[in-house]
Amino acid sequence: MKRAGFSNRWLPILFLIPQLAIIFIFFYWPAAHAIRSSFYLQDPFGFGETFVGLKNYTAMFNSAAYLRSAWFTVIFTVIVTFLSLSIALLLAVKADKVIRGAKTYRTLLMWVYAVAPPVAGVIGLILFDQSWGPIKDFVALFGWDFRLGVDYFDTAFAMVTISVWKQLPVNFIFFLSGLQAIPKSVREAALIDNRSASGRFWDVTFPLLAPTGFFLLIINITYSLFDTFGVIDTVVKGEPGNNPMTLVYKVYVDGFRGNDLGGSSAQSVILMILVLALTIFQFRMVERRIHYT
């Protein structure tokens, strides 16, 4: 710590207590509880529990439903992340370029940030409605008989579309502020060196945006894993059945509806490890990034 600051003894502790108390009760305790429960089998009616070692984990990795959901989560995350990043980048580059109406475009493209995921899900239900949904009608022109909630692929398609729509604004805002942070002198130098606009973009702008892009990559992966819960829950109308679901949704369904606390906790622990790995990876990359910028 670089600060000289104050040397009062009790005051800082007093200031830290609210934060620490909340964290211990609502973060460390539940996290520890989840890890512990993942090694136990709970009686569904609440009469005690028995230690089963790694059985919850082996059962999980042998369950076809879990593996299916894991694969869906991976594919879903990759597609949502890729689409929302690339579309947002295109829009941000254009919004950075235009002079007239720049502010209006910016507002129109960012306000969806404030729309809650389940509300986006409700909008999706209407757009893909079985009898008159506009997107369903549109794809029917190409002979696609769209069946939301019935066909696995169609439902997954709707989930991806809605999730990308909801995530575009965040990426747009970050890319735009990243673009605006590029010094004017660099742009002018690039303009002299390289006459083609796309050449300038790939050789100069894109590498300069890489740190923003990398940061957003992590944000988007976390978004696809966790924040899409509301989208998925509304699209399947709370009845997952055979529909696609992400791992987080499965934790909720198995634990909260199915009352399989041990199994659900084991799933939580796997997710915790996944997020930890992602974060450590992010910190590593951020450290490295400091060296070359």
Next chain:
Amino acid sequence: MSVSKRFRWSAVLDHSILIIGSLIMILPVVMLLQMASTTDIHTMKNGPGLIFGDQLPVNFEKAMFKADGFTGANTGVRMLYNSMILGFGFAIGKIVIGMMAAYAIVYFRLRFATLAFWVIFTTLLLPLEVRILPSYEIVQRLGMLNTYQGLIIPLIASATATFFFRQFFRSIPEELVEAARIDGAGPIKFFVDILVPLSRTMIAAMFIIMFVYGWNQYLWPTMITTEEGMFTLVRGIKQITQTLEGTNLPEYGRSNLLAIIAILPPVLIVIFFQSWFVKGLTESDK
């Protein structure tokens, strides 16, 4: 001549892309509004259309004051009130607690400062979603189901605001504390009279981000509130889609207006305080 012409064509392309993007963002909500302006029978037969009807006031009345379910407590007004409490409670709670903790970490010589730092910042690693069930059990054990504190406090248990204010406090020149101390200001006076006013913009930026985040919570409120009188708007959306399923004549007008009311406050805040919002988002790095 040819250069200027080519330039113009590329501008047309740029604007077309931006206009298409903007339309994709805005049309779905216009569609909600259109459906809310016609009668439910019309919507049920034709779906969303281009012509606006005159049913907005009728549907608004239903959205705000009609309730369904057993207790009849989940009127739009009630849900709006609950959402406000969640949004404000979460944002204010998080900022106050975060600022206090950040102040203690940055401005005091603490023996266990490094330990406190790590204990607090580990919480950045795991979102609430991965420890959702044990959190539910603990809230249940503490008797906080269906209460505002049960709704708000567990959501505060992550250090985003603390981290944000720590970064900001560290960017304030050290001479300021020295000067304040020479002038005889104690730690509390320094905090209240100097640091808080200095952080005004940061507080505003953080408030917007946190308000939107709290208002839009879905999973946690779904688990923690079972009494209809405690539903927030975003949590009530589930009920809306379920009533659409079961009935002969789905109430599209009412449900779509409720959806619009659910997005209106955070959207207005984001639009009107845009520069603070962007600052809070890009500088907090989440």
